[in-house]
Amino acid sequence: MKPVPHATSLRRAPVQRRSAERLSRILDACADLLDEVGYDALSTRAVALRAGVPIGSVYRFFGNKRQMADALAQRNLERWSERVAERLGATGPGDWRSALDAVLDEYLAMKRTAPGFSLVDFGNQIPVGTRHGEPNHRVADRLTALLAGHLGRPADDDLRRTFLVAVEAADTLVQLAFRVDPEGDEKIITEMRELLWAYLGRVLD
Numbered sequence: 001m002k003p004v005p006h007a008t009s010l011r012r013a014p015v016q017r018r019s020a021e022r023l024s025r026i027l028d029a030c031a032d033l034l035d036e037v038g039y040d041a042l043s044t045r046a047v048a049l050r051a052g053v054p055i056g057s058v059y060r061f062f063g064n065k066r067q068m069a070d071a072l073a074q075r076n077l078e079r080w081s082e083r084v085a086e087r088l089g090a091t092g093p094g095d096w097r098s099a100l101d102a103v104l105d106e107y108l109a110m111k112r113t114a115p116g117f118s119l120v121d122f123g124n125q126i127p128v129g130t131r132h133g134e135p136n137h138r139v140a141d142r143l144t145a146l147l148a149g150h151l152g153r154p155a156d157d158d159l160r161r162t163f164l165v166a167v168e169a170a171d172t173l174v175q176l177a178f179r180v181d182p183e184g185d186e187k188i189i190t191e192m193r194e195l196l197w198a199y200l201g202r203v204l205d
Contacts, residue, residue: 022051022053025051025053026068027068028051029048030042030069030072031072032115033046034116034120035115035119038119039065042065042069043065044058044064044065069119069120070123072116073120073122073123073135076110076114076120076122077122077123077138077139079114080110080122081142081146083106083109083110084102088146093152094150096147099147099150099151100196103143104192108174108184111184112183112184121135122138123135139163141160143167144159144160147163162203165199169192169195173188173189173192174189174192176188177192
């Protein structure tokens, strides 16, 4: 079964498999429509129609489209975390460079291919053009949980602060890369990797 958002992002968490599958269809429809019409033109009615569910099914989970976009962002975070964890399983423990590549590669892959991701990624771009720090703190928390054991380091405030700095820097440069080129300017992405290698090497080596 596909991961569903954490219960706190929903009016009601799905209990049965059929309900979870319906929620997944709603979020898939939301993601597709974000790419097609944008956030401003998105409506719960259009999502229900695309998902093939009654409008009441949408309102069972979400009070409005913002809550729906937030839930999509949370699902994106869960899917990204799963992909990173799978990659980490194939790398040697303590190899932070391979871990960094996994983190960046999986994010860039979702940025380029996941429906709706260019607008909501982990929740920091809706309404369009706004950016705030909460999702980057969420990502730093997730990276600390994912990587501390792999790197043989305590999941303490120092490691979390290191990841938060790295996430903030990467976020800014990824946005620049995708403004320059809709597929992500490879030269800027390469510069970003080198910047992160230099910073993390000073802290993690």
